[in-house]
Amino acid sequence: MLCSLYMALLRAPTEITLGDSQRIFYLHIPLAWLGMLSIIILAIFSITYLITRDIKWDNLAYSTAELGFVLITLVLVTGIIWSKAEWTVWWTWDPKLTTTVILWFIYLSYIMSRKYGPSDLRGASYGAVLGIIGAIDVPMIYLAANWWSSAHPELNIGPLSDQSSSVNSEMMMTLWISLIAYTMLYIIILNEKYVLRKGTNLLDETYNKIF
């Protein structure tokens, strides 16, 4: 993480048209990647839960959803800050921004349905279905700039990107280091959250058995 911050703030060259605000991307892109990855993992855990009915998968799904919600919130915040710096507006209804807001609402609805919905196994099943449906939003976010007219550039990295597009090699290396560092942090936080969720459930079960 130290290396990632050093690369992003000091080492990476400044982009000629965007200036220093472009450095926000070394934070914004990893957060967006993890926010979208979370809903895919959530869908996988949800499917596994529906098949096996093992509460472990539901605990993992809930932990992923909560972390995903935090990350997508940060994606929107960092995006808004960058938008103000470069586009001079806080918000615009760009397709990529709109589909990301939809993902934010999907996470929010998942968490609210789990908190205020049925607390038994029915609640877990409802949440699982919502998580699976929510994952449909990910390809829409990823390809929004290609499908619709958008202020965002078309894909520069990834398997579906335009291979002829050139990104400075040092910028690319900084981006990859950031992606790896934030992904490692994500794994640690997810593990901590899962242990907490498991402990809470264990405590509830124990109290239910005693009283």
Next chain:
Amino acid sequence: MRLITKYFRSLIIVLGVLSFIYGGILSINHIEANGIDVIDETSLVIDAQEADDKFVKKSDELPYLFSAFFITWVVLFVYIFIIARNRKEIETELYTLKNSLEDRDNE
């Protein structure tokens, strides 16, 4: 193992805060000392006036850059702190419950 996990978490938090402060200070010093550090793949020639304009633009954007990193790290630290605190509470409660159940069984 629990001890390692505990100190590992604290270490990550301390390193994160230090690196953030260090990065911020160095970033400002670097810009003040070196001025423009621009790479353009299509044109590597930038005249002095353009470079000055860019430097002004970069300086204007620093608060935005700082805000984005600051908000993100504050939110992440608060989230990690809440998880760690809740986990400690749950562990304490489970330990107390286990002891009281053992006492009841002994009686």
